[in-house]
Amino acid sequence: MGEVLNVVVAVAVIVFIVRWVTSGKDAASGPSPSAVLGFRPKNVTIEMVETVHTMFPDIPSDNIRYDLLRTGNVQTSINTILERGFLPAPPPAYYTIYPRALDSTDTAARPAPAPSSSSKSKSENLIERYHLENRVAVSSGVEARTPEEAAGRADWEENAEKREASLRERKAQMILAARQRLLAQQAKEAGSST
Known part of the structure; x- marks a missing residue:
């Protein structure tokens, strides 16, 4: 009976020492995520x-x-x-x-952009994107309109192609009107700074 008691005490002491030693390593590495x-x-x-x-x-x-x-x-x-x-x-x-994420997610983890978007120049603007270069020269003499006036009121067309063409035209008019307002604002700022 005395030998069994000695073995139980020895095992308890060994378990206590092992837990004490391993808990010291956990405390040095920082708190566990579940505790935090x-x-x-x-x-x-x-x-x-x-x-x-x-x-x-x-x-x-x-x-x-x-x-x-x-x-x-x-x-x-x-x-x-x-x-x-x-x-x-x-x-x-x-x-x-968990350190704070940079912009929205880790940039290294984001997939690479599609090759077609990387081939476009970064200086591309709306005029170039919607191929309105020839209309810029024509509209330069026209007074600036608000985007609402430029877009106008669209009538419902009978087929999808006509509706798409109408939408494309309204977009072009809005882009040109916004460009004219920007040019007028830049001219006004240039005039006031001189």
């Missing part, structure tokens, strides 16, 4: 955050990641956004474990 957040975080991948952020670009990535850490499910996070219209902001303790 108050719940055990689920595994969240960058793709999960990107999926939700693609659908709701106005929701900050940190809010999305925090909700996914709680739920672990993209569908649940999306339903929360649809029901509430927002995701709650993470508490300040969240940022001690």
Whole structure:
């Protein structure tokens, strides 16, 4: 009986020492995420955050990641956004474990842009994009109109092609009117600075 008691005490002392030694290493590496957040975080991948952020670009990535850490499910996070219209902001303790996301998500994790968009020059403006270069010279003598006046009131056309052409024309008129207002404003500022 005495030998069994000695073995039990020895095992208890060894377990106590092992726990004490390993707990010192955990304290040196920092608090555990579950202790800081108050719940055990689920595994969240960058793709999960990107999926939700693609659908709701106005929701900050940190809010999305925090909700996914709680739920672990993209569908649940999306339903929360649809029901509430927002995701709650993470508490300040969240940022001690997960550094603040830069703009919207990690730029290194974003997929590369499509080759067609990278081949376009960065200086492309609306005039070039909608091929209105020839109409700029014609409209330079016309007085500036507001976008509402330029767009006018559209009549409902009987087929899709005519409706598309009407929309394209209204866009062109709005772009040209905005350009004229910008040029007038720049001329006014240049005149007042001289």
